[in-house]
Amino acid sequence: xxxxxxxxxxxxxxxxxxxxxxxxxxxxxxxxxxxxxxxxxxxxxxxxxxxxxxxxxxxxxxxxxxxxxxxxxxxxxxxxxxxxxxxxxxxxxxxxxxxxxxxxxxxxxxxxxxxxxxxxxxxxxxxxxxxxxxxxxxxxxxxxxxxxxxxxxxxxxxxxxxxxxxxx
Numbered sequence: 001x002x003x004x005x006x007x008x009x010x011x012x013x014x015x016x017x018x019x020x021x022x023x024x025x026x027x028x029x030x031x032x033x034x035x036x037x038x039x040x041x042x043x044x045x046x047x048x049x050x051x052x053x054x055x056x057x058x059x060x061x062x063x064x065x066x067x068x069x070x071x072x073x074x075x076x077x078x079x080x081x082x083x084x085x086x087x088x089x090x091x092x093x094x095x096x097x098x099x100x101x102x103x104x105x106x107x108x109x110x111x112x113x114x115x116x117x118x119x120x121x122x123x124x125x126x127x128x129x130x131x132x133x134x135x136x137x138x139x140x141x142x143x144x145x146x147x148x149x150x151x152x153x154x155x156x157x158x159x160x161x162x163x164x165x166x167x168x
Contacts, residue, residue, distance in 0.1 A: 002035065003042050010045050022047060022166040027158055029053045030144065037061035044068035048165040050075070050158040053144055055082030055092030056101070063105040071165045072102050073135040075154055077142025099126070099136045106132045119153065135161060 013019035026036045026049045033054025040049050041061055048071040056062075076083055076095050085094035093101065103110070108126035115124050120141065126134040137157065139150060146154060 003039065006039060007043060007045065020166075022168075023162075024167075025049065025162045025165075027052065027162075029146075034061070040070055040072070041067050046070050047167045048072065048162050050161065052154065052158075053077065053080050053082075053146060055085065055087070055090070056098045058091045058093060062101055067105070069106055069130070069132055070167075071106075071133045071135075071161070073133075073137065073158055073161045074098060075137040075139065075158070077139040077144070077146065079141060079143040081144055095136070095138065099124075099134055103134045106134060108132065108134050112136075120150070121153075123157075131165075133161075133165070 010019065010021075010024055014021050024045050024047060026039050026046050028036050029052040031054070033051030034057065036049040036051040037054075037056050038061060040046060041063055050073045052075040054076070074095065081087065082092055083095050085092050085097065103126045106128050108128040110126070112124035113127050115122070117123075120139060122138045122140065124136045126136075137154070139146065139154075142150065
């Protein structure tokens with residue numbers, strides 16, 4: 001029970017006063033990114049998630065009426081195996097479709113408020129009236145293995161994104 005285990009850990013950290021429950025975040029790459037989407041859908045623990053280099057499984061990870069609103073930052077290379085969606089093992093949404101699903105769920109403006117290119121990245125940010133964000137960071141010419149030089153930049157962007165968000 002992976003979800004139960006994470007719930008237990010977060011509850012324990014809260015119990016021993018080692019966590020600010022308004023500032024709990026999840027990030028992960030590849031299968032860990034898939035798990036971020038699952039945690040977002042199946043729990044109300046997180047203020048924001050930052051899945052990287054992963055897809056989003058059709059029929060499993062879409063937010064619905066029981067999903068708590070939270071901000072999301074997706075980082076993926078445009079040459080990643082899951083960038084365009086479906087794979088042989090799992091049916092997944094494309095990167096653009098994932099962003100559109102979460103943007104629509106959070107009722108964010110359809111036009112990005114920020115669309116800039118930073119050192120081989122295109123970043124688009126969609127915001128709603130509550131301040132929730134859906135951020136799409138596409139790494140140009142990058143596959144599933146993110147170059148070592150890009151990792152600190154990507155990690156810094158995710159941390160900066162997390163620090164902007166807390167649960168009400």
